[in-house]
Amino acid sequence: xxxxxxMTSSGQDVFLSAHGLSRSYGPIQALxxxxxxxxxxxxxxxxxxxxxxxxxxxxLLAGEERPDSGRILIDGKPVELGSPHQAKAQGxxxxxxxxxxxxxxxxxxxxxxxxxxRWFGLVxxxxxxxxxxxxxxxxxxxxxxxxxxxxxxxxxxxxxxxxRALDGDAKLLILDEPTASLGAEERDELFRHVRRMKxxxxxxxxxxxxxDEVLAISDRVTVLRNGRKIDSxxxxxxDYAGVVAxxxxxxxxxxxxxxxxxxxxxxxxxxxxxxxxxxxGFDDISLRRGExxxxxxxxxxxxxxxxxxxxxxxRFSGTALSVDGRDLSRASIRAFIDAGVCLIPxxxxxxxxxxxxxxxxxxxxxxxxxxxxxxxxxxxALRAAVMDLIKELDIRPxxxxxxxxxxxxxxxxxxVIAKWLARGATVYVxxxxxxxxxxxxxxxxxxxxxNVVRDNRAILLVSSDTDELIGLSxxxxxxxxxxxxxxxxxxxxxxxxLLAAIVGRSAESRSALQEAPR
Amino acid sequence: xxxxxxxxxNIGPLIVPAVFAVMVLTFWSIDSRYLSSANLLNIMNxxxxxxxxxxxASLVIFTGGFDLSAGAVVALSGVAASLxxxxxxxxxxxxxxxxxxxxxxxxANGFFVGYCGVSPLIVxxxxxxxxxxLALILAGGSAMYNFPTWFTDLGTSRVLGVPLLFVIALTVFxxxxxxxxxTTFGVSLYAAGGNAQAAELSGINVKFIRFVTYALAGxxxxxxxxxxxxxxxxxEPTAGFLYExxxxxxxxxxxxxxxxxxxxxxxxxxxxxxxxxLGNGLNIVGVHPHWKGVAIxxxxxxxxxxxxxxxxx
Numbered sequence: 003x004x005x006x007x008x009m010t011s012s013g014q015d016v017f018l019s020a021h022g023l024s025r026s027y028g029p030i031q032a033l034x035x036x037x038x039x040x041x042x043x044x045x046x047x048x049x050x051x052x053x054x055x056x057x058x059x060x061x062l063l064a065g066e067e068r069p070d071s072g073r074i075l076i077d078g079k080p081v082e083l084g085s086p087h088q089a090k091a092q093g094x095x096x097x098x099x100x101x102x103x104x105x106x107x108x109x110x111x112x113x114x115x116x117x118x119x120r121w122f123g124l125v126x127x128x129x130x131x132x133x134x135x136x137x138x139x140x141x142x143x144x145x146x147x148x149x150x151x152x153x154x155x156x157x158x159x160x161x162x163x164x165x166r167a168l169d170g171d172a173k174l175l176i177l178d179e180p181t182a183s184l185g186a187e188e189r190d191e192l193f194r195h196v197r198r199m200k201x202x203x204x205x206x207x208x209x210x211x212x213x214d215e216v217l218a219i220s221d222r223v224t225v226l227r228n229g230r231k232i233d234s235x236x237x238x239x240x241d242y243a244g245v246v247a248x249x250x251x252x253x254x255x256x257x258x259x260x261x262x263x264x265x266x267x268x269x270x271x272x273x274x275x276x277x278x279x280x281x282x283g284f285d286d287i288s289l290r291r292g293e294x295x296x297x298x299x300x301x302x303x304x305x306x307x308x309x310x311x312x313x314x315x316x317r318f319s320g321t322a323l324s325v326d327g328r329d330l331s332r333a334s335i336r337a338f339i340d341a342g343v344c345l346i347p348x349x350x351x352x353x354x355x356x357x358x359x360x361x362x363x364x365x366x367x368x369x370x371x372x373x374x375x376x377x378x379x380x381x382x383a384l385r386a387a388v389m390d391l392i393k394e395l396d397i398r399p400x401x402x403x404x405x406x407x408x409x410x411x412x413x414x415x416x417x418v419i420a421k422w423l424a425r426g427a428t429v430y431v432x433x434x435x436x437x438x439x440x441x442x443x444x445x446x447x448x449x450x451x452x453n454v455v456r457d458n459r460a461i462l463l464v465s466s467d468t469d470e471l472i473g474l475s476x477x478x479x480x481x482x483x484x485x486x487x488x489x490x491x492x493x494x495x496x497x498x499x500l501l502a503a504i505v506g507r508s509a510e511s512r513s514a515l516q517e518a519p520r
Numbered sequence: 521x522x523x524x525x526x527x528x529x530n531i532g533p534l535i536v537p538a539v540f541a542v543m544v545l546t547f548w549s550i551d552s553r554y555l556s557s558a559n560l561l562n563i564m565n566x567x568x569x570x571x572x573x574x575x576x577a578s579l580v581i582f583t584g585g586f587d588l589s590a591g592a593v594v595a596l597s598g599v600a601a602s603l604x605x606x607x608x609x610x611x612x613x614x615x616x617x618x619x620x621x622x623x624x625x626x627x628a629n630g631f632f633v634g635y636c637g638v639s640p641l642i643v644x645x646x647x648x649x650x651x652x653x654l655a656l657i658l659a660g661g662s663a664m665y666n667f668p669t670w671f672t673d674l675g676t677s678r679v680l681g682v683p684l685l686f687v688i689a690l691t692v693f694x695x696x697x698x699x700x701x702x703t704t705f706g707v708s709l710y711a712a713g714g715n716a717q718a719a720e721l722s723g724i725n726v727k728f729i730r731f732v733t734y735a736l737a738g739x740x741x742x743x744x745x746x747x748x749x750x751x752x753x754x755x756e757p758t759a760g761f762l763y764e765x766x767x768x769x770x771x772x773x774x775x776x777x778x779x780x781x782x783x784x785x786x787x788x789x790x791x792x793x794x795x796x797x798l799g800n801g802l803n804i805v806g807v808h809p810h811w812k813g814v815a816i817x818x819x820x821x822x823x824x825x826x827x828x829x830x831x832x833x
Contacts, residue, residue, distance in 0.1 A: 367708075
């Protein structure tokens with residue numbers, strides 16, 4: 003490693019350099035001792051798994067959060083990026099994955115949101131419109147300045163976000179998963195603009211999930227893993243396989259061991275919902291008792307629709323869906339629940355629980371019939387059952403009357419699972435159940451999942467954590483927008499090929515990308 | 521960090537009773553007639569009908585909605601009952617007609633809010649205008665004092681020294697307090713208001729719960745309309761003006777969240793009692809009635825602000 007002084011003095015082209023950045027969230031060390039150099043006229047890609055620290059690094063660079071330690075230099079001079087405003091003053095702009103545009107305002111109004119042009123204290127619409135139009139022209143969006151944002155396509159919105167971020171003299175543009183919601187043409191369009199900005203001397207930092215895209219457009223690639231920097235290399239020095247190897251690392255999946263449970267009869271089968279990998283036909287999804295089937299979720303995977311169809315939230319698109327022989331292809335949520343299918347959402351407080359209800363009342367909700375006589379809740383029976391569950395799942399505090407909003411993330415998730423154990427559900431569809439819990443709680447939830455399948459139940463585990471998927475799943479299906487990309491029928495799945503399946507696009511789009519840069 | 525929070529959450533429910541106590545003591549010290557048995561009877565008479573309307577408002581607000589049509593439904597159900605008297609001469613049929621009319625309006629509200637997903641503000645604002653208009657049309661624009669005197673005598677009669685209307689109001693309150701507290705319907709109602717998404721995923725039919733709640737609220741409001749008939753002698757198309765806002769104010773004073781899922785029926789009752797006792801007290805101490813609205817508004821904003829501050833901690 004060269005010292006910071008020589009790095010900045012040796013290259014005039016270094017715009018920003020970060021040294022030893024660390025940041026933790028509670029017990030989770032999101033970023034530890036990461037140093038990077040961002041150069042003018044370069045597209046610098048930051049890659050890594052979910053949770054590798056990409057977004058945290060971006061937030062630090064954009065002044066949205068402060069590092070616990072480490073420093074940031076711009077043009078060799080130490081700077082304090084304590085707020086997005088300060089970062090902006092330094093010429094740093096960030097475009098987030100989620101759109102932050104106001105749908106009910108025009109494009110021009112959005113671009114100048116919060117800092118409208120004024121004329122004697124009044125909003126000067128005409129000059130705003132003119133300035134916006136000028137900025138939009140370079141994005142090929144002529145005549146769109148006066149259009150409502152809600153009438154734009156997704157790609158156009160993305161461009162408006164960038165136009166807004168490029169407040170005149172942005173020197174560093176940070177793009178967080180800019181292609182996630184774009185089609186191939188829109189993506190190529192966006193990349194053209196990125197290359198143009200690069201040619202004009204801007205530094206561009208790109209977080210992207212899709213490695214093909216990253217390799218097609220970047221000049222430098224930095225790989226993060228578990229919050230640490232693995233390496234930072236010029237594009238010419240890396241290839242696809244090499245980057246995947248760096249992302250994966252050598253350590254094996256550890257700690258998450260799926261209990262050895264014999265697999266029983268199929269409990270859920272969904273026919274012709276998923277297109278097969280070759281695109282020619284359809285695959286069936288089937289789930290057997292005692293089995294955990296893993297589905298990775300990642301930016302662009304769009305597995306939510308599949309989940310919604312398998313739990314009755316959305317109309318089933320395949321030919322037949324049956325659970326324990328019962329046909330559910332046109333059934334309501336309540337019929338799914340009656341058949342033993344339950345959805346365990348990732349965000350317990352938003353979708354899984356009634357925050358101001360007690361543990362007992364939350365467990366009661368799906369079990370009204372069980373704890374009811376003549377319309378009245380049988381409190382004593384409920385309490386006894388809840389106490390048993392609290393003991394079985396080790397929910398803390400062990401008080402049925404504690405409101406769930408006072409519980410920790412891990413305990414909230416346990417209450418959600420307890421609801422369905424009480425109901426006797428047999429198919430547990432879980433949407434990233436450990437996303438919002440800390441490491442200790444994760445281990446407990448894994449143990450709990452082991453108990454769930456041991457009693458002849460089945461789990462469909464959607465997760466953004468590949469280690470978790472590999473450790474827990476009997477088999478893994480990689481989906482992208484209702485199409486099977488790859489299947490790993492063995493346990494444990496090979497991490498390298500699993501990640502390759504997650505980060506790669508289909509063959510056609512890969513070749514299209516390689517033609518694109520010219 | 522922990523102690524002040526628990527302290528605040530323990531004090532929170534006591535804010536309104538404390539304001540209440542201070543208010544009562546103030547009026548009493550100015551004029552001791554305020555706590556005389558005659559005036560207490562007077563307050564009971566005044567509060568009974570609003571108590572029933574407040575029960576209805578509470579049900580709807582606990583599911584995360586609200587009902588602006590309550591005052592108009594009070595009038596419309598009274599007019600419907602009077603019409604039934606005119607055609608059948610039967611008080612029993614009149615009472616049924618009144619309750620059925622209220623339930624019909626409530627069910628329509630519930631249908632549009634629950635099943636069509638229209639904002640309760642819009643739906644019940646529309647229902648307010650329609651119900652008020654229908655009341656005027658059906659009554660031909662003027663009051664119909666056609667109930668028999670034995671029925672109107674009930675409106676002023678007492679049971680063990682307590683006004684009958686107050687007993688009825690207490691009964692309605694007790695019934696729904698039990699329903700909310702002990703039945704699975706009560707649990708579902710709070711769940712629908714607390715987190716509709718989670719409730720739906722737990723198998724609660726949130727749309728149906730909303731529908732039933734509005735329909736029930738309409739029926740309960742109609743009971744208030746019939747109680748008013750017992751006081752006045754028949755349907756008045758202009759009766760119940762702004763009752764809905766006073767009831768909503770009472771529920772908010774009771775600490776319920778307008779977002780739904782939170783609130784206790786007895787605390788709503790304390791709220792409406794406070795508002796009524798305030799109006800009565802101002803009257804007793806000789807403040808011009810025009811000031812009543814100012815005082816009610818002030819107390820409402822004050823209590824709600826204290827509640828918001830408490831929650832923020």
